[in-house]
Amino acid sequence: xxxxxxxxxxxxxxxxxxxxxxxxxxxxxxxxxxxxxxxxxxxxxxxxxxxxxxxxxxxxxxxxxxxxxxxxxxxxxxxxxxxxxxxxxxxxxxxxxxxxxxxxxxxxxxxxxxxxxxxxxxxxxxxxxxxxxxxxxxxxxxxxxxxxxxxxxxxxxxxxxxxxxxxxxxx
Amino acid sequence: xxxxxxxxxxxxxxxxxxxxxxxxxxxxxxxxxxxxxxxxxxxxxxxxxxxxxxxxxxxxxxxxxxxx
Numbered sequence: 001x002x003x004x005x006x007x008x009x010x011x012x013x014x015x016x017x018x019x020x021x022x023x024x025x026x027x028x029x030x031x032x033x034x035x036x037x038x039x040x041x042x043x044x045x046x047x048x049x050x051x052x053x054x055x056x057x058x059x060x061x062x063x064x065x066x067x068x069x070x071x072x073x074x075x076x077x078x079x080x081x082x083x084x085x086x087x088x089x090x091x092x093x094x095x096x097x098x099x100x101x102x103x104x105x106x107x108x109x110x111x112x113x114x115x116x117x118x119x120x121x122x123x124x125x126x127x128x129x130x131x132x133x134x135x136x137x138x139x140x141x142x143x144x145x146x147x148x149x150x151x152x153x154x155x156x157x158x159x160x161x162x163x164x165x166x167x168x169x170x171x
Numbered sequence: 172x173x174x175x176x177x178x179x180x181x182x183x184x185x186x187x188x189x190x191x192x193x194x195x196x197x198x199x200x201x202x203x204x205x206x207x208x209x210x211x212x213x214x215x216x217x218x219x220x221x222x223x224x225x226x227x228x229x230x231x232x233x234x235x236x237x238x239x
Contacts, residue, residue, distance in 0.1 A: 031185075154199045161192050168184045169215065 001138045003171075010170075011163035024102035025152050029144040031103050035111065043130040046123060049164015053086065053119050054079045059165045071097050090115035104144075110136045182216050 045056035057076035114133035189212030196205035
């Protein structure tokens with residue numbers, strides 16, 4: 001009886017792990033798409049409305065879905081008048097976001113790279129940097145989509161099979 | 172000589188599961204991992220039957236009076 005229960009626990013755990021991995025594969029392209037949208041909105045706010053960065057970030061956070069909305073909200077809230085650099089704030093919040101969400105190192109690096117240029121240049125240069133970041137995100141998006149299609153289903157079934165395998169080994 | 176039959180079923184189960192993992196990995200284009208999983212399965216089964224095989228060799232030696 002206790003053997004059966006333990007086997008069920010082991011299989012359940014490995015199924016959960018497989019599902020978690022598959023969910024990450026599904027969610028990563030979604031988040032990259034959100035980031036792309038956010039950068040496009042930011043571009044419009046900076047180039048056409050000519051707002052300050054704080055107001056632009058607020059505008060972005062109002063127009064995109066969670067959890068990116070809170071990310072941009074936090075960054076905007078952290079900007080104070082007596083500060084002369086935006087990058088430390090940006091870096092801190094991107095790191096926190098990276099730890100609890102299914103984006104990869106590549107995506108994080110692109111965002112950090114972009115953060116380094118934010119607020120350092122005039123409008124035309126800034127627009128170029130935003131375009132560059134969007135292009136880079138496009139590339140990782142393609143890769144993430146590809147991975148999702150190739151390994152999405154595999155992760156789930158391999159999770160179940162490895163659970164059964166471990167139970168058989170311990171039997 | 173009585174062999175514990177449950178170990179046979181266990182090995183059969185491991186074989187089936189390893190074959191399934193192999194097929195899935197191969198379908199997804201991860202040939203090298205598929206080969207690796209097969210190898211690991213083989214090694215694990217070998218460890219299971221190691222005692223029996225050593226028994227077998229002892230028997231053969233004793234049949235031909237080679238036991239020291």
